[in-house]
Amino acid sequence: MQSVRRLLSGDRRALARTISLIELAGPDAQKALAELYPHTGQAHVVGVTGAPGTGKSTLVNALAKSYRCRDVTVGIVAVDPSSPFSGGALLGDRIRMRDLAGDAGVFIRSMATRGSLGGLARATADVILVLDAAGFQRIVVETVGVGQAEVEIASAAHSVVVVASPGMGDEVQAIKAGVMEIADVFAVNKADREGADHAVMAIKMMQGLAPSPPSSPSSPSAPSERTGDGWQPPVIKTVATRGTGVDEVLQAVEAHAAYLHETHLYGGRERQRVVRELETILRTTLLARLRARLPEERFQDLVAQVAAREVDPYSAVEQLLRAGESL
């Protein structure tokens, strides 16, 4: 594919167009991905997530600036929700990223979640692959940390920064909802506001409630698969608008990256990511194939039967599977 070759040689327009193609999915996207894939696997992927209004975009902006001071190239994927009513989206993360304009070492792409169920994580993962193939050394993925899909995207990253801010009253509630476990670094942003210490304390208390890490966290054999990988997520106070604490966040992310490699956890995470990826693709592909084989009225007929309580949903699925096989 010509666009892929141009992308690999550093053509930014080809990169942007390829991302659009990948977002659409479909056969052309698959072809492009197949060509790109051998060039991926170089970038360290950093997920940044947290409740709305905590300052994620501003922190990403500051973090990218810090990376650029170290001559590290950065790709940014900023994900915002699509409206469930119109299907449109208002993507405003760039407003906070204006400092990065005019720098060829940065590429920012806004992404709407679009409609497809479960497709979001996959689309984001694919866009990350494109930026990875284009040679960006760090890829930062920003998602609103509410909802399973966003947590899923973030957890696909190698290192996850969870952003909280004081004075939101429920800062810990927000963190508790599934995001606590995926954090490798906590940033308490807007730390010049009242209540920052309280927020830090609250996060540390939550950490204290978790089962303690293995006694010798430095030993590479000790950490298990998922829980207690021995990494204690640092809690860092930041004021992203002024750049305060941002270098510490960067260092924590880099320390985490180094830790993953030293402890050989990196390979484990990659494997987990691939397992999830394959399962997702398999699921959507199988569903699409089955639906394509089954006459629509047959499906709708069963829907009506289940709705009328004539058939239970599990039996309905069994029927669909059998019908799909016999066709």
Added chain:
Amino acid sequence: MSERKIRVLIAKPGLDGHDRGAKVVARALRDAGMEVIYTGIRQTPEMIAEAALQEDVDVVGLSILSGAHMTLCPRVVQLLAQQGMNDVVVLTGGIIPDEDVPALQAAGVRGIFGPGTNTFDIVSFIENQVPDRAGCSE
């Protein structure tokens, strides 16, 4: 496979900070099912062209109330063309005197929408100008 969405960049070049019009349009386009990237105020033409490239948009909407439209709009069109983005539809809104309209159109600004424009007119203008992406699922 997801649906092809019309992508629009809404930007405010120049130094005026009155962004209500830009936000109203951004919101209307979102409600019409488009993906709108809003970049905020005080953007240079270079920043706008760069964002348009990275976001691979079909449309760039410029909101200008400062009177600098005769400088800023043609510059954005020119920069987009330099990047090979000749097909991008450039629109402008804000305070544009009638006598400037022909010159702006000659410079490549395809649609000009002043105060009092119904947002539906902007939506249908865009949908007509970007026909291959409007509402069709590939």
